[in-house]
Amino acid sequence: MEIVGASVYSATGIHANVVTTLANAHVSIFAISTFDTDYILLKWDKLDAALQALRSKGYKVIEYDR
Numbered sequence: 001m002e003i004v005g006a007s008v009y010s011a012t013g014i015h016a017n018v019v020t021t022l023a024n025a026h027v028s029i030f031a032i033s034t035f036d037t038d039y040i041l042l043k044w045d046k047l048d049a050a051l052q053a054l055r056s057k058g059y060k061v062i063e064y065d066r
Contacts, residue, residue: 014038018054025053 008063015031015038022029022040027050031043054061 017057018059020058021053021057022050025049027053 015033018038018039018040019029020029022042027042027046032041032057051061
C-alpha cells in the first residue's frame with residue numbers, strides 16, 4: 001500500500017490513523033516512511049481485511065492489478 005495525499009507536513013496524524021485502523025482489524029504491518037511518501041507493507045493474506053478496514057473508515061483505496 002502507498003499512502004497518497006497531502007504532504008506529511010500538512011497532514012499530521014494520517015499515518016497514525018491508518019496504522020491504528022489496521023491494528024484494530026488485526027492486520028500486522030511494516031511501515032516505511034520517506035521524505036515525501038509513506039508505505040505500509042502487509043502480508044498478502046491480510047490484504048482483503050486491510051482494504052475492508054480502511055474503506056469502512058472512509059479511506060479511498062485504489063487497487064492495482066493483483
